Amino acid sequence: MTALLIDGIGELTTNDASLGEGVGGRLREAAVVIDDGRIAWVGAAAAAPPADERFDAAGRAVLPGWVDSHTHMVFAGDRTAEFEARMAGEAYAAGGINVTVEATRAATDAALAENLARLVAEARRGGTTTLETKTGYGLTVDDEVRSARIAAEQADAVTFLGAHVVPGGQDPRAYLDLVTGPMLDAVAPIVSAVDVFCEAGAFDESASARVLEAAAARGLATRVHGNQLGHGPGVRLAVQHRSLSVDHLGFLDDADVEALAGSWSDGARGTVATVLPACDLSTRMPLAPARRLIDAGAVLAIASNCNPGTSYTSSMGFCVATAVLQMGLSVQEAVRAATLGGAIALGMHEHGWRDPLGQMQPAVGAIRPGARADLQVLEAPSVTHLAYRPGMPLTAAVWRAGARVA
Ligand SMILES: N=CN[C@@H](CCC(=O)O)C(=O)O
Numbered sequence: 001m002t003a004l005l006i007d008g009i010g011e012l013t014t015n016d017a018s019l020g021e022g023v024g025g026r027l028r029e030a031a032v033v034i035d036d037g038r039i040a041w042v043g044a045a046a047a048a049p050p051a052d053e054r055f056d057a058a059g060r061a062v063l064p065g066w067v068d069s070h071t072h073m074v075f076a077g078d079r080t081a082e083f084e085a086r087m088a089g090e091a092y093a094a095g096g097i098n099v100t101v102e103a104t105r106a107a108t109d110a111a112l113a114e115n116l117a118r119l120v121a122e123a124r125r126g127g128t129t130t131l132e133t134k135t136g137y138g139l140t141v142d143d144e145v146r147s148a149r150i151a152a153e154q155a156d157a158v159t160f161l162g163a164h165v166v167p168g169g170q171d172p173r174a175y176l177d178l179v180t181g182p183m184l185d186a187v188a189p190i191v192s193a194v195d196v197f198c199e200a201g202a203f204d205e206s207a208s209a210r211v212l213e214a215a216a217a218r219g220l221a222t223r224v225h226g227n228q229l230g231h232g233p234g235v236r237l238a239v240q241h242r243s244l245s246v247d248h249l250g251f252l253d254d255a256d257v258e259a260l261a262g263s264w265s266d267g268a269r270g271t272v273a274t275v276l277p278a279c280d281l282s283t284r285m286p287l288a289p290a291r292r293l294i295d296a297g298a299v300l301a302i303a304s305n306c307n308p309g310t311s312y313t314s315s316m317g318f319c320v321a322t323a324v325l326q327m328g329l330s331v332q333e334a335v336r337a338a339t340l341g342g343a344i345a346l347g348m349h350e351h352g353w354r355d356p357l358g359q360m361q362p363a364v365g366a367i368r369p370g371a372r373a374d375l376q377v378l379e380a381p382s383v384t385h386l387a388y389r390p391g392m393p394l395t396a397a398v399w400r401a402g403a404r405v406a
């Protein structure tokens with residue numbers, strides 16, 4: 001194996017308090033050695049061991065690759081008209097999902113895989129090295145299995161979202177029976193988690209609870225899309241069911257914030273609060289109260305929610321900038337939420353995990369010895385530039401599992 005030394009790092013964000021200072025575990029004048037797909041060494045550049053090859057970061061900032069813990073990238077079609085109508089004043093409603101369902105069902109496997117590859121490549125160029133994606137635009141047994149299979153070829157984690165919306169013309173009770181029964185059984189061998197859109201116009205509290213119970217009965221982790229379009233039971237349900245994350249969070253009351261923070265008390269694995277800044281902007285909905293969540297002690301993740309309806313971007317840099325400029329986070333807090341936070345939301349931060357193709361992978365979300373060698377070099381001296389220069393393409397180089405991917 002060829003070891004690579006990355007030195008000349010002006011500012012290294014490790015996300016490990018034992019390696020550096022502050023929220024990001026930051027080191028100055030640092031170096032990293034990667035070997036066999038993993039981080040082999042981290043420390044002061046002056047003390048770096050020799051390696052076979054060298055990359056000079058030339059004083060630039062290095063940080064973990066983004067961990068995008070929430071996307072919907074298996075789809076076909078376009079929702080430009082819906083977006084235009086929204087920008088002209090129409091409200092977002094869950095019903096738009098059915099437009100993408102129709103286009104996705106009509107697409108060939110090759111077309112879906114190609115569109116996914118295009119989006120994954122975009123994400124990689126923007127510094128994303130770990131990516132979750134969901135089914136949810138098939139909504140028949142065959143179409144959901146097909147989406148899960150296509151996702152498994154390209155994503156690091158696949159989530160089943162059969163409970164996205166009741167497909168047009170179907171009886172809600174019969175569909176819930178299908179999603180919690182035969183459809184779930186068919187996708188269970190491929191996916192690692194189950195999600196439910198708990199919202200008016202999608203699945204109510206009791207239907208959502210049934211989805212979460214059915215998943216748990218099959219040993220699958222759960223996530224919830226909650227509190228996106230109004231206040232609802234999503235957060236409460238997610239915490240009660242010990243879901244890995246609850247995502248969106250535009251409408252929270254004090255009890256929701258306390259429940260999310262309290263879910264981590266006594267050393268328990270709690271529920272990550274995942275905010276989706278690009279989605280909040282793109283739907284002109286209130287921004288999730290990320291500052292309040294962190295201050296209360298919740299564990300925060302930032303994700304892109306890349307999908308054709310509510311957030312057609314995979315730019316984690318844009319999400320981080322928005323979280324700083326509009327949600328009141330410090331740059332270090334936002335970077336941590338978009339890297340380690342996402343890894344915690346996916347259960348990939350501490351130990352090895354199995355990818356959708358059955359291969360064991362090292363932990364992600366931090367630059368520490370033993371972790372997967374997922375890192376990005378910014379065309380900037382510090383991560384502060386992510387918010388100071390919003391919208392600029394600052395990703396200069398990306399390694400994923402030790403391989404240069406951008
Ligand atoms: N909220 C549910 N699902 C997506 C939207 C999907 C769509 O509109 O196509 C979301 O996360 O925003």
Ligand SMILES: [Zn+2]
Pocket residue numbers: 070071072225305307
């Ligand atoms: Zn989503």
